[in-house]
Amino acid sequence: MKQITSFLSLILVVSLVFISCKDKATSKIVADNVESATSRDEAQKQLPVMSFEKSEHDFGTIAQGTPQETIFKFTNTGNAPLIITDAKSSCGCTIPEYPKNTPIAPGATGELLVKFNGSGQNQVTKTVTVTANTEKGSELLRIKAFVNPKDAAQAVGPVK
Numbered sequence: 001m002k003q004i005t006s007f008l009s010l011i012l013v014v015s016l017v018f019i020s021c022k023d024k025a026t027s028k029i030v031a032d033n034v035e036s037a038t039s040r041d042e043a044q045k046q047l048p049v050m051s052f053e054k055s056e057h058d059f060g061t062i063a064q065g066t067p068q069e070t071i072f073k074f075t076n077t078g079n080a081p082l083i084i085t086d087a088k089s090s091c092g093c094t095i096p097e098y099p100k101n102t103p104i105a106p107g108a109t110g111e112l113l114v115k116f117n118g119s120g121q122n123q124v125t126k127t128v129t130v131t132a133n134t135e136k137g138s139e140l141l142r143i144k145a146f147v148n149p150k151d152a153a154q155a156v157g158p159v160k
Helices: 002-022 031-044
Strands: 051-052 054-062 068-076 084-089 092-098 109-116 122-132 138-148
Touching: 002 092, 054 068, 068 138, 084 092, 084 109, 092 122, 109 122, 109 138
Parallel strands: 054 138
Antiparallel strands: 051 068, 068 109, 084 122, 092 109, 122 138
């Protein structure tokens, strides 16, 4: 009895598989869906690209507490509008200012102003991370300076 039940169950499963696979998958494809998927995929390839004139700026040797500024110029070399959503620095002594809520058309240029308050001592390097709708999603900019302390006394001779 157990064998007959197993045999009938096997026949039932096999027949269900054949019945469910009866329709060809290609007959279920809707041509309009294929066209919309193709246009959607093409639109996703349309991305902006941020091309900076420079990605690093060296202020050289500065006195401590002396504010500095530089401008990072960029061009949208992609084929879709560029939107910068954020720009953050690695510390509070550096403040980036970027074009907010302003799409930059393909071929157009823009500027990102970076202000550094001159804090720190000796060699100082700070980074600014720019978040945008590019393929990478973010760009990294760097500023650096050698900061001389304000009250640094000049050594006259050898120090003992």
